[in-house]
Amino acid sequence: MASFQKNPLGKTELSIDALGFGCASLGNLYHAVSDAEAADILTTARARGFRYFDTAPHYGQGLSERRVGDALRGSSDYVLSTKVGRLLRPAGYAAERHGFVSPMPFDMAYDYSYDGVMRSFEDSLQRLGLDRIDILYMHDIGPVTHGDDDRRLFPIAMDGGYRALEALRQSGLVSAIGLGVNEYEVCERALDYGDWDCFLLAGRYTLLEQKALETFLPQCMDRNCSLIIGGAYNSGILATGVRGKGPYYYNYAAAPEPVIKKVAAIERLCDEFEVSMAAAALQFPLAHPAVASVIPGIGKVSRIDQTLSLFATEIPDEFWQALRKHGLIRDDAPTPSCRSGG
Template structure:
């Protein structure tokens, strides 16, 4: 994506009334923060979040924009995990510099958990708890430098664990509470509701399969990779139900998570002004109550999942 395409996408989203923007040092190795800051400077009324846990260090050996760690970027920086007290404070300051802004509203601890770190997670979690990472976030909140903090991850279990150590304000959960899977209903969402922790749902399309469906001609993507057969089969059942009611699969996927009382927003990765327009249409698409009840009756969503018609 070019700088011009990124700016046009952001401007269209802001013009449409979308007032929450999320970024991270990890995204494009600093490129996303630079672009977001340039697009938001001098604007008012926008909630901005970024993340801590990865520090970027310059590497003179890096040349060009070949893909690395899932991103193409010309910025010559490599990521290094650091969830310690000093690492969190430095990450916050570095992000302010890359953004070129005076304030960040929300900070998420990025990708703490076994899913990202495997056997090393215990060491990184100790940095966060025993090494003062959470204390640094509390300090930034207490001083008014940020409005709140929480965890941004692809596994709900680590959110539950962090809440045993800190009074978080917000959680960003990607891919684990969607039309396709609702495991977060078991512990995570009830805990957030009882602790008055706002939940932001990312990955509402599960990396794409709930937006594109299972039509032939492309490889459906799930969880940042090619979708396995059992996921494709389940989405095909969801698609059949959508066809019966003439409801776009993506509309149902977008509207479903918003029905949970703990969920404050659904966060989408929009890559063009056209995708912004599609999102506006999908968000406003009228879905009949019988559609949602039919999903529940068919066992396609959890029986205790709140429905948009419950609100």
């Protein structure tokens, strides 16, 4: 069984594993996973040492939460995060939504109000069948999800929504609060409105993109706010590479040409140094001292041992230096060798 480095989560008393498990896949993201397979994936993951699991009502309209709850019920040695901001309403039919194939028969309504956040938290406890959620993220606020409606929703989220999260933290019902988003800019804005413990940032601090280094990550350091990195493979392209048949997934859709070109250039350097690109993608974000955990999406039993092996692979310093020299990562991006003092 693997045991991962534990990192403190912001100013909380919670610590989380450097490697966690992203459970969007268990809501049937991109491909259906049967109940039996999902149970097998989670049982195997736990047996191999995974302890931090991230889910959300959004993932298969409740399906991922149900499966995760079934796997964790009766044990206490887990850290669990889920999200608020979407309420599930009976739809009368189940159809693919937002990339989740064969989800549950619910529609979603955004609700970032005080009452909406409280109801979402209660609904999650009941879907999970658990009496403990450790980390609660406000899910997908910001213009990337809401476009112009962000102007209406963001103030609601930062007023009533934040007060609800704060009340849950104050009363000890959750240990940590944050945002779970695909854009760091909205986290930067949110820093002016609340005392956040952590941000789950998906896809925006990876081997492919590091703009968050300019202003956002320094602010996280200043405020002792931790980052959990989702989408470390940028939805898959950094794990699959671009030499197969495709389609190559980037940001939940077919990858645009400039991204394919950049990944191809990284793959060429990986060949030169005999490094697995997936291993580099998984290990890279953790070199930044604000990053507490990286949570790859895993949708197959076979990926579990594969992921553990990618995480444990030694990557030579020269590889990271070469990425920098070729302009494939930013000059100011810390690399794993830097963190260990190399």
